[in-house]
Amino acid sequence: MAEWTWETLESQCKNCTACGLAATRHNVVFGVGNPRAEVLFIGEGPGENEDLQGEPFVGRGGQLLDKMLASVGLSRQKNIYIANIVKCRPPRNRDPQPEEQEACINWLKAQTALIRPKIIVCLGRIAACRLITPDFKVTRQHGEFFLKNGVWMMGTLHPAALLRNPSQKPDGFADFLALRDKIGEVCDSTELYYPE
Ligand code: URA
Ligand code: SF4
Numbered sequence: 001m002a003e004w005t006w007e008t009l010e011s012q013c014k015n016c017t018a019c020g021l022a023a024t025r026h027n028v029v030f031g032v033g034n035p036r037a038e039v040l041f042i043g044e045g046p047g048e049n050e051d052l053q054g055e056p057f058v059g060r061g062g063q064l065l066d067k068m069l070a071s072v073g074l075s076r077q078k079n080i081y082i083a084n085i086v087k088c089r090p091p092r093n094r095d096p097q098p099e100e101q102e103a104c105i106n107w108l109k110a111q112t113a114l115i116r117p118k119i120i121v122c123l124g125r126i127a128a129c130r131l132i133t134p135d136f137k138v139t140r141q142h143g144e145f146f147l148k149n150g151v152w153m154m155g156t157l158h159p160a161a162l163l164r165n166p167s168q169k170p171d172g173f174a175d176f177l178a179l180r181d182k183i184g185e186v187c188d189s190t191e192l193y194y195p196e
Contacts, residue, residue: 006035009110013087019103020158021088021096025056031111033076038187040117041082042108043158044095044126051089054155056082061159065123066171068159071182073192083111085130101130118186120151121179124158143175147184152182 004012016027023041026157031094032055049059055070057065066076074080086096086104112120122128128136132146132153146153156175162168183190 004110004114006114008113009093010055013107016087016104016137018106019086019088019100021100021104023024023088024091025088026051028042028087029056030053030107031081031088032056032080033081035081035111035115036189037079037081037115038190039074039117039183040112040115041080041118041121041123042127042131043082043123045084045086046089047091047093050126057159060163064162065159068176069196071173073094075193078193079190081111081115081117083108085127092186095126098142101126105130114128117151117181118188119179120153122153122155124155124161128155142171143178145178152186154179154182 010030013030016022016028025046029050043056046056047059047061049062050056056062069075069080075083085108086100087107088104090096090100120131122131125136125138128138128141132148134157136155138155138157142156143154154175157168157172159172162172180192183192
């Protein structure tokens with residue numbers, strides 16, 4: 001892929017019609033956060049609220065995600081970036097199909113090439129299977145770090161799964177604590193924020 005600046009990448013992506021999801025979207029959800037962050041979070045794709053607002057993780061799951069981020073000094077406004085495998089909402093929130101993921105993945109690759117994260121956190125099965133290993137088992141492998149092409153990769157439970165299954169919340173929080181430790185180990189410029 002050609003060299004991009006962040007701004008041209010974002011404006012090109014927002015005009016993308018490379019897969020069928022373009023027909024039903026209201027907004028392309030490019031991502032949110034600090035493109036100079038060392039930690040990149042990746043979900044599967046926009047839901048209804050995200051499609052309407054043009055920002056990832058803004059529904060109930062997003063509120064839980066923001067709480068978990070804040071508990072370890074992370075904030076979408078400051079020290080991380082958040083994107084998705086597919087940038088347009090799959091109808092009725094179905095899983096993004098392999099051909100849709102394939103059509104969209106170059107946007108994420110270009111984002112990743114510009115951000116050059118030290119750590120990538122996959123939120124849920126779809127992202128972890130696409131980016132870590134196709135047979136990733138979230139229930140067994142969440143919170144484990146894998147070094148892939150010089151980047152530390154971790155899969156954790158999707159916030160929506162934690163809302164459906166609150167008994168798994170402690171597991172989810174444990175992954176965020178492991179993430180905080182990993183940030184301390186491998187990141188150079190990430191400042192953690194603990195608002196009083
Ligand atoms: N779920 C995701 O995977 N991504 C979003 O942006 C919102 C919900
Ligand atoms: Fe383009 Fe991705 Fe949206 Fe499909 S989901 S139209 S590939 S931006």
